[in-house]
Amino acid sequence: MKLPEHIDVVVVGAGLAGLSAARVIQQSGFSTIIVEASDAVGGRVRTDYVDGFLLDRGFQVLLTAYPELATQVDMQALDLREFDPGALVWRKGKGHVVSDPFRKPTTLITTALAPIGTILDKVRIVFLRRRVLRTHSRRLLRGRDISTVVALRAAGFSTRMIQRFFRPLFGGIQLDPALATSRRMFDVIFRSLSEGSSVLPSRGMQALPEQLAARLQPGSVFLNTRVASIDGNKVLLSVGNTIQARAVVVATDGPTASTLLGLPEVKSRTAGCVYFSADIAPTKEKLVVLDGTGRGPVLNVAVLSNVAPSYAPPGKHLIVAALPGVIDGDLEAIARTQLRTWWGAQVDGWKHLRTYSIAHGGPVQQPPFAPRQPVSLGGGRFVCGDHRDTGSIQGALFSGRRCGEAVAQFLA
Numbered sequence: 001m002k003l004p005e006h007i008d009v010v011v012v013g014a015g016l017a018g019l020s021a022a023r024v025i026q027q028s029g030f031s032t033i034i035v036e037a038s039d040a041v042g043g044r045v046r047t048d049y050v051d052g053f054l055l056d057r058g059f060q061v062l063l064t065a066y067p068e069l070a071t072q073v074d075m076q077a078l079d080l081r082e083f084d085p086g087a088l089v090w091r092k093g094k095g096h097v098v099s100d101p102f103r104k105p106t107t108l109i110t111t112a113l114a115p116i117g118t119i120l121d122k123v124r125i126v127f128l129r130r131r132v133l134r135t136h137s138r139r140l141l142r143g144r145d146i147s148t149v150v151a152l153r154a155a156g157f158s159t160r161m162i163q164r165f166f167r168p169l170f171g172g173i174q175l176d177p178a179l180a181t182s183r184r185m186f187d188v189i190f191r192s193l194s195e196g197s198s199v200l201p202s203r204g205m206q207a208l209p210e211q212l213a214a215r216l217q218p219g220s221v222f223l224n225t226r227v228a229s230i231d232g233n234k235v236l237l238s239v240g241n242t243i244q245a246r247a248v249v250v251a252t253d254g255p256t257a258s259t260l261l262g263l264p265e266v267k268s269r270t271a272g273c274v275y276f277s278a279d280i281a282p283t284k285e286k287l288v289v290l291d292g293t294g295r296g297p298v299l300n301v302a303v304l305s306n307v308a309p310s311y312a313p314p315g316k317h318l319i320v321a322a323l324p325g326v327i328d329g330d331l332e333a334i335a336r337t338q339l340r341t342w343w344g345a346q347v348d349g350w351k352h353l354r355t356y357s358i359a360h361g362g363p364v365q366q367p368p369f370a371p372r373q374p375v376s377l378g379g380g381r382f383v384c385g386d387h388r389d390t391g392s393i394q395g396a397l398f399s400g401r402r403c404g405e406a407v408a409q410f411l412a
Helices: 016-027 067-072 105-113 119-133 148-154 159-173 183-195 207-214 254-261 331-349 393-411
Strands: 006-012 032-035 047-050 053-056 080-082 087-091 094-098 198-201 227-231 234-237 242-250 268-278 288-291 300-303 317-324 351-363 376-378 381-383
Touching: 006 016, 006 393, 016 032, 016 067, 016 207, 016 242, 016 393, 047 351, 053 268, 053 317, 053 351, 067 393, 087 159, 094 105, 105 119, 119 183, 148 159, 148 183, 159 183, 159 288, 159 300, 159 317, 227 254, 242 254, 242 393, 254 351, 254 381, 268 331, 317 331, 331 351, 381 393
Parallel strands: 006 032, 006 242, 087 288, 242 381
Antiparallel strands: 047 053, 080 198, 087 094, 227 234, 234 242, 268 317, 268 351, 288 300, 300 317, 376 381
16 A cells, blocks of 8 residues: 555554554544554554464553453454463462452462461452442542552551562562552552453454454555654655645654654653473463562563463463563573572473563653643644553553544544
């Protein structure tokens, strides 16, 4: 397909936000294309196929409680595979199941006895769960804002509970080992974990953006097409072409959007991720394995083939080790050294598949954190992405949808 010289809307970036925005704009009757610098749709939600394994670019999961999934995604078509609720906390050579007894009553005793905190800590989790489930997400995002770690201490959780449970779990989810992220984000994620399931599409996380892209008009997405600059409503491509549009939507990651639009800097959460294959899985559990020492730098591990067998070829297992905030050095060696203290010499026999050092895994969203930032910049220029709402798949999809609605209203 040849790039048009004139069009109603150019969307820059084929990540979740850009795909969501483009669909809304097209459904409103306006001609729309997406220009994407990389070789496939998805942005940060990408999957590589390596030696028969499916490797998501960074350890990612889909939380079924995200409201936008119900409105924008055919969940059944993703052929989802579910983690068991809770986590396996690894400490002193042994895994301790910490689950949600409300959904899995058989885990009540093991959870109560797990050496991650006091009985009082676990009672406080029950009250925390009750509070977030009884409060709508919009209200949680307007609550008094402090850092996650300060909020946990204020709620009475012990240092041991924070270091052995909250840090490896939420430090991994939010790519923030220091737990400096806004407690508003923590509350929303805790609610999502309590309300729904953590799942993987059987064909990898990239199945999500591919489904969104398939719903666009044919020929809408131009891959390997990098934008050099934006001048008003003119989009100048690196190859020299210029596209004149009635509206331009920048749906890139935060740092790129800041550069293209001259917006305030968006700081990044970094993440390292190491994939291994093994003939024998170190655990049979369908649980995320948490670092119960409180030291890291690997905060969590998962045997993805236990959850989604399609992630590995027959007879093999796929293991992912996540190192939030660590992208420098030999991440494979760092991960092996730590995991050897968990599972012994078997780790030496694991085959290294790939390491990802992700400079922008998500936006820094420290207090005071204000979601629902403006998507219209005036003059037909718009911006969307998780950096304009919440740093999550939910935030990207929601930001894209509300941006698309704003563009359609502007053009009407």
